[in-house]
Amino acid sequence: DAGVTQSPTHLIKTRGQQVTLRCSPKSGHDTVSWYQQALGQGPQFIFQYYEEEERQRGNFPDRFSGHQFPNYSSELNVNALLLGDSALYLCASSLGGFGETQYFGPGTRLLVL
Amino acid sequence: SQQGEEDPQALSIQEGENATMNCSYKTSINNLQWYRQNSGRGLVHLILIRSNEREKHSGRLRVTLDTSKKSSSLLITASRAADTASYFCATYQIFSNDYKLSFGAGTTVTVRA
Numbered sequence: 001d002a003g004v005t006q007s008p009t010h011l012i013k014t015r016g017q018q019v020t021l022r023c024s025p026k027s028g029h030d031t032v033s034w035y036q037q038a039l040g041q042g043p044q045f046i047f048q049y050y051e052e053e054e055r056q057r058g059n060f061p062d063r064f065s066g067h068q069f070p071n072y073s074s075e076l077n078v079n080a081l082l083l084g085d086s087a088l089y090l091c092a093s094s095l096g097g098f099g100e101t102q103y104f105g106p107g108t109r110l111l112v113l
Numbered sequence: 114s115q116q117g118e119e120d121p122q123a124l125s126i127q128e129g130e131n132a133t134m135n136c137s138y139k140t141s142i143n144n145l146q147w148y149r150q151n152s153g154r155g156l157v158h159l160i161l162i163r164s165n166e167r168e169k170h171s172g173r174l175r176v177t178l179d180t181s182k183k184s185s186s187l188l189i190t191a192s193r194a195a196d197t198a199s200y201f202c203a204t205y206q207i208f209s210n211d212y213k214l215s216f217g218a219g220t221t222v223t224v225r226a
Contacts, residue, residue, distance in 0.1 A: 004155070040218070042117075042201050042203075043201075056213075100144060100212075101158050101161060102158065102214065104155040105155050106154050107154060109153075
């Protein structure tokens with residue numbers, strides 16, 4: 001049973017660039033949530049995708065956008081990167097939009113120089 | 114601001130000792146969850162306690178919830194070196210069409226051999 005997978009594992013970008021992170025949910029899950037975790041902090045909710053739509057969003061600017069595909073996989077896009085976007089980006093999957101228990105992927109560590 | 118706050122921020126114990134960490138939150142919840150994170154990688158769900166439950170056990174883990182004080186505690190008994198990790202509490206709230214899972218900043222636990 002495949003768990004949540006994310007790619008790439010590490011990424012280095014420069015300010016102003018754009019980045020796309022990818023996530024495949026756990027088998028059977030249809031809901032994907034994205035979190036940003038700065039060093040020494042807890043994960044901060046970015047947004048959630050269910051039925052290929054953004055269902056809810058945390059306190060993040062429009063530079064952060066996403067997409068969910070018919071196979072439930074998801075992408076997180078960040079435009080005009082800032083130094084402060086350096087963080088671990090976590091994807092979590094659950095079932096049915098209101099999934100209480102979320103299964104997290106290993107994360108993508110983004111460094112913006 | 115984060116819904117949950119863990120205390121202490123860091124904890125160092127000897128192998129075999131018990132580790133206790135606390136979580137306080139601000140608004141009413143449907144359930145409270147505890148997650149573990151090893152070395153800045155993905156989070157692993159440990160235990161979920163619902164708002165109408167007071168205590169829950171899972172292996173060497175014991176979680177309590179006091180909704181009147183808006184607080185929870187996680188006890189790890191007979192700690193092992195493999196328990197070295199960051200532990201996060203997360204509050205789960207259901208709204209009319211959405212849910213919200215909010216994480217605290219975490220407690221870093223170091224188990225010394």
